[in-house]
Amino acid sequence: MPVRLSPETLDEIATSGVAVPTYDRDGITAGIVHFGVGGFHRAHQAMVIDRLLQRGEAREYGICGVGVLEQDRRMATAMAEQGGLYTLVLKHPDGTRESRVVGSIVEYLLAVDDPDAVVEKMAHPDTRIVSLTITEGGYNFDHVTGEFVADEPGVAADLRGDGPPRTVFGLVVEALRRRRDRGLEPFTVMSCDNIQGNGHVARSMFTAYARLQDPAFAGWMDEHVSFPNSMVDRITPVTADEDRACVRDELGIDDAWPVVAEPFFQWVLEDDHPAGRPPYEDADVQLVEDVEPYELMKLRLLNASHQGLCYFGYLSGYRYAHEATQDPAIATFLRRYMDEEGSPTLHPVPGIDLEDYKATLIERFQNPEVRDTLARLCAESSDRIPKWLLPVVRENLAADRPVTLSAGIVASWARYDEGTDESGEPIEIVDRLAEPLHRIALTQREDRLAFIANRQVFGDLVDDERFVAAYRDALDGLITDGAHATVERLSRS
Numbered sequence: 001m002p003v004r005l006s007p008e009t010l011d012e013i014a015t016s017g018v019a020v021p022t023y024d025r026d027g028i029t030a031g032i033v034h035f036g037v038g039g040f041h042r043a044h045q046a047m048v049i050d051r052l053l054q055r056g057e058a059r060e061y062g063i064c065g066v067g068v069l070e071q072d073r074r075m076a077t078a079m080a081e082q083g084g085l086y087t088l089v090l091k092h093p094d095g096t097r098e099s100r101v102v103g104s105i106v107e108y109l110l111a112v113d114d115p116d117a118v119v120e121k122m123a124h125p126d127t128r129i130v131s132l133t134i135t136e137g138g139y140n141f142d143h144v145t146g147e148f149v150a151d152e153p154g155v156a157a158d159l160r161g162d163g164p165p166r167t168v169f170g171l172v173v174e175a176l177r178r179r180r181d182r183g184l185e186p187f188t189v190m191s192c193d194n195i196q197g198n199g200h201v202a203r204s205m206f207t208a209y210a211r212l213q214d215p216a217f218a219g220w221m222d223e224h225v226s227f228p229n230s231m232v233d234r235i236t237p238v239t240a241d242e243d244r245a246c247v248r249d250e251l252g253i254d255d256a257w258p259v260v261a262e263p264f265f266q267w268v269l270e271d272d273h274p275a276g277r278p279p280y281e282d283a284d285v286q287l288v289e290d291v292e293p294y295e296l297m298k299l300r301l302l303n304a305s306h307q308g309l310c311y312f313g314y315l316s317g318y319r320y321a322h323e324a325t326q327d328p329a330i331a332t333f334l335r336r337y338m339d340e341e342g343s344p345t346l347h348p349v350p351g352i353d354l355e356d357y358k359a360t361l362i363e364r365f366q367n368p369e370v371r372d373t374l375a376r377l378c379a380e381s382s383d384r385i386p387k388w389l390l391p392v393v394r395e396n397l398a399a400d401r402p403v404t405l406s407a408g409i410v411a412s413w414a415r416y417d418e419g420t421d422e423s424g425e426p427i428e429i430v431d432r433l434a435e436p437l438h439r440i441a442l443t444q445r446e447d448r449l450a451f452i453a454n455r456q457v458f459g460d461l462v463d464d465e466r467f468v469a470a471y472r473d474a475l476d477g478l479i480t481d482g483a484h485a486t487v488e489r490l491s492r493s
């Protein structure tokens, strides 16, 4: 019989050979409040703290998770039932696994139910870091202007102050204000999302929100709150029922929400935590002064390549990242995109051999055990393509370098957003702009440039003749010859 995961059953689970926390979880202080406890936080930052706790370190840096959205209620329930414990399973390509019960999340609060408890938690003197994995869309900035979007309904309600704060902006800024008023030093706001200059972006968005309420306080924040940049990496798919079944059948653990991830791990973090930080360096975190070269490398090679494989892959009939990347045409296309269009926009990256890095990326994508779905990679494209791929396009256009393969990726997205695959089956477009993007994509059979004429997403790219020619050529191919023939042709072009 599987054992239900809880603090009371840890000893029993340990007897079956699964690694569990052997540190005393009672008395750990929550010095980190984390917004957006999804798969990635639990496979990455929470794993780091667990490793430190296992070494007898960081006992003042336990994690209090926070969910801001109603959708986080399921996580709140799992966390409550399991005392914050969960199983992390790292899957190697040869089928071997490393499994461990992680114990670093010691508390979880649902802001939807009790926003003031969340604000008070952050305002507590024990809190030194507020970290974020709230997705690219969570930062609420306009892709073209870079400005904070103040009329987003949740944000607008927080700004009006009709009730207690409900968004991450309202909650965090209110907590900082209470700390200042109580004479406490501010916590560090540490973004761990896939956004170039994630610390800079977090700084501008949180202070922009504060400025709309109280310009003087925004000035105080800008002067006193630190927002380190970071590059974070570990492919973490959405937990599937088969993962729960696997943890139950193979490890004998009944876990409501385990996490599965690849073994690869990287975290490059700007060393700027005036309120204190865990000894991250003891858990393989690279602390550096300048994160930018690392983050450009990762976002423009790994993340942009994910977009390069997901639409072509899905339209070619694949459903998993490894299936798509094991297709030689797609693998060659990705490698050429990385070499010819992504890499020329990068800065030298200290300590990294880019050739190895790119080869490893293809191997990571091909890991058959991870089972990362193309659906995950195709989701929220309007938040991803403008942040990862369009900067590559713009830099290459400005430098008169090729953009053919990037334009092909954009065209594959446009074809995907028509909402029907090549067998006539419907595609579920998951994107906060799904409805308008789908409507526009449906007109491209008559007007090939309709999709990229959407300046809200693409800015003025439609005015660039070189980009337009490459885009039109790829979209023509997608429509007349199909996705696989087009990616194959582009991979040889």
Ligand SMILES: NC(=O)c1ccc[n+]([C@@H]2O[C@H](COP(=O)([O-])OP(=O)(O)OC[C@H]3O[C@@H](n4cnc5c(N)ncnc54)[C@H](O)[C@@H]3O)[C@@H](O)[C@H]2O)c1
Pocket (backbone or CB within 6 Å): 035, 036, 037, 038, 039, 040, 041, 067, 068, 069, 071, 072, 133, 134, 135, 136, 137, 138, 139, 168, 192, 193, 194, 195, 232, 233, 234, 235, 236, 237
């Ligand atoms: N999954 C990965 O492989 C991976 C790897 C590196 C970095 N990341 C970063 O982590 C982010 C989250 O990935 P995940 O796999 O954990 O996703 P997930 O869907 O499992 O979790 C996302 C969390 O963010 C919350 N969230 C979403 N929008 C929000 C908003 N507007 N305000 C507050 N909370 C919000 C969700 O409620 C959820 O708790 C990614 O978007 C990316 O920036 C993910």
Ligand SMILES: O=P(O)(O)OC[C@@H](O)[C@@H](O)[C@H](O)[C@H](O)CO
Pocket (backbone or CB within 6 Å): 135, 136, 194, 232, 233, 234, 235, 236, 302, 303, 306, 376, 377, 380, 384
């Ligand atoms: O999670 P997102 O939305 O930032 O992007 C989707 C994937 O590209 C991303 O999650 C990667 O798997 C990850 O960045 C690998 O470290």
